[in-house]
Amino acid sequence: EVQLVESGGGLVQPGGSLRLSCAASGFSFSDHYMDWVRQAPGKGLEWVGRIRNRANSHTTEYAASVKGRFTISRDDSKNSLYLQMNSLKTDDTAVYFCARVLGTTLSDHHFDYWGQGTLVTVSS
Amino acid sequence: IQLTQSPSSLSASVGDRVTITCRASQGISSYLAWYQQKPGKAPKLLIYAASTLQSGVPSRFSGSGFGTGTDFTLTISSLQPEDFATYYCQQLNSYPLTFGGGTKVEIK
Numbered sequence: 001e002v003q004l005v006e007s008g009g010g011l012v013q014p015g016g017s018l019r020l021s022c023a024a025s026g027f028s029f030s031d032h033y034m035d036w037v038r039q040a041p042g043k044g045l046e047w048v049g050r051i052r053n054r055a056n057s058h059t060t061e062y063a064a065s066v067k068g069r070f071t072i073s074r075d076d077s078k079n080s081l082y083l084q085m086n087s088l089k090t091d092d093t094a095v096y097f098c099a100r101v102l103g104t105t106l107s108d109h110h111f112d113y114w115g116q117g118t119l120v121t122v123s124s
Numbered sequence: 125i126q127l128t129q130s131p132s133s134l135s136a137s138v139g140d141r142v143t144i145t146c147r148a149s150q151g152i153s154s155y156l157a158w159y160q161q162k163p164g165k166a167p168k169l170l171i172y173a174a175s176t177l178q179s180g181v182p183s184r185f186s187g188s189g190f191g192t193g194t195d196f197t198l199t200i201s202s203l204q205p206e207d208f209a210t211y212y213c214q215q216l217n218s219y220p221l222t223f224g225g226g227t228k229v230e231i232k
Binding site: 035037044047050062063064106107108110112114115116 | 154155157161165167168169172173178212214216217219220221222223224226
């Protein structure tokens with residue numbers, strides 16, 4: 001059974017940093033692209049970024065709103081995905097979900113599994 | 125690429141046919157997915173490639189695309205109590221990936 005479990009959320013002051021983790025199990029983690037998506041309280045979904053698999057050199061893509069502040073990484077040996085968030089702003093307050101990308105071709109770039117999410121609150 | 129969903133909310137009864145529209149600001153071929161989200165839960169994939177039903181999703185859900193890859197619909201043929209939720213479209217054609225604003229389906 002595919003499982004994605006996020007952790008690391010919490011309360012942080014503006015300007016601070018936080019690192020989220022996503023523990024994956026039940027599938028060949030190293031083969032899949034992985035994404036982060038966030039949802040501010042009462043709002044819609046916002047894509048945060050992507051990290052490709054090792055075959056695609058673990059390259060990354062980011063939303064403009066987080067580029068230069070957030071970094072996505074992965075440790076395939078630990079079946080884990082990470083989101084390092086720096087220079088946090090109050091607007092970054094959201095539930096952060098990790099999601100598995102089905103495949104590496106464009107027709108398979110949808111998210112077939114999601115974690116339950118972890119809440120990040122940026123407030124003084 | 126901007127995705128505009130309409131309506132933003134709707135009220136419907138069990139058994140009703142419901143259609144939600146998603147319009148892309150430029151052509152995205154058929155690289156569109158639909159997700160269902162219930163309060164406090166993660167989104168769930170319903171449809172991908174505009175019209176392909178995800179495994180395990182009831183056949184009352186269907187998706188289609190029209191025109192030059194800019195207009196898409198999600199249809200629920202006979203609304204069931206468990207279908208009351210918020211629905212999002214997502215384009216996968218180019219970065220940054222984007223979601224529509226969501227359509228909340230409420231009980232009439």
